[in-house]
Amino acid sequence: GQQVMQIPQYQHVQEGEDFTTYCNSSTTLSNIQWYKQRPGGHPVFLIQLVKSGEVKKQKRLTFQFGEAKKNSSLHITATQTTDVGTYFCAAISGGYNKLIFGAGTRLAVHP
Amino acid sequence: EAGVAQSPRYKIIEKRQSVAFWCNPISGHATLYWYQQILGQGPKLLIQFQNNGVVDDSQLPKDRFSAERLKGVDSTLKIQPAKLEDSAVYLCASSPINRQGAYEQYFGPGTRLTVT
Numbered sequence: 499g500q501q502v503m504q505i506p507q508y509q510h511v512q513e514g515e516d517f518t519t520y521c522n523s524s525t526t527l528s529n530i531q532w533y534k535q536r537p538g539g540h541p542v543f544l545i546q547l548v549k550s551g552e553v554k555k556q557k558r559l560t561f562q563f564g565e566a567k568k569n570s571s572l573h574i575t576a577t578q579t580t581d582v583g584t585y586f587c588a589a590i591s592g593g594y595n596k597l598i599f600g601a602g603t604r605l606a607v608h609p
Numbered sequence: 610e611a612g613v614a615q616s617p618r619y620k621i622i623e624k625r626q627s628v629a630f631w632c633n634p635i636s637g638h639a640t641l642y643w644y645q646q647i648l649g650q651g652p653k654l655l656i657q658f659q660n661n662g663v664v665d666d667s668q669l670p671k672d673r674f675s676a677e678r679l680k681g682v683d684s685t686l687k688i689q690p691a692k693l694e695d696s697a698v699y700l701c702a703s704s705p706i707n708r709q710g711a712y713e714q715y716f717g718p719g720t721r722l723t724v725t
Contacts, residue, residue, distance in 0.1 A: 531713065540717060540719050601650055601651050
């Protein structure tokens with residue numbers, strides 16, 4: 499079945515440093531979603547990317563969808579302690595909005 | 610707008626016992642999902658309903674797990690009998706249907722199940 503791989507699994511940064519997580523698939527994706535899960539919390543939707551080469555920004559967060567629609571990335575500029583959590587990419591599979599989640603990248607930010 | 614409600618928030622049971630979880634989705638959301646999230650992993654879809662019909666239950670261990678959404682609104686997920694490996698957070702999510710370009714899923718707070 500469809501799988502999405504995320505790297506790295508875990509990243510430590512100092513506050514103010516940048517952070518990037520990558521999501522890769524062996525098959526072409528119709529679209530991809532990103533979610534954030536705070537420690538002890540539930541996943542919260544961040545964004546959906548649909549078009550090849552699409553770039554979207556939300557304040558310090560930049561999301562990209564690869565030209566071949568097989569990979570995606572999330573970049574956070576100048577991390578803050580509020581960015582702590584696990585970031586998941588999720589690919590849509592099939593015709594009923596089924597999501598296949600990656601394993602996530604856990605971000606720790608040290609003040 | 611009220612979010613997705615789940616209960617209980619925590620449950621501890623012994624193996625071979627049964628347990629049930631309840632979910633009330635956001636009003637008007639036709640699609641409801643149950644996920645299992647094991648510590649350190651991403652959520653794994655167990656079952657997906659559209660209104661009161663099942664559209665995907667390919668990863669539901671049907672010998673022990675069952676779910677229903679009788680009136681197309683709230684839903685229950687049951688495990689009987691539970692095994693140690695069922696220890697996880699069970700997340701319920703809902704989404705609207707056929708809203709152009711907006712298929713985001715809204716998650717509830719989850720039920721943390723510990724099987725001893």
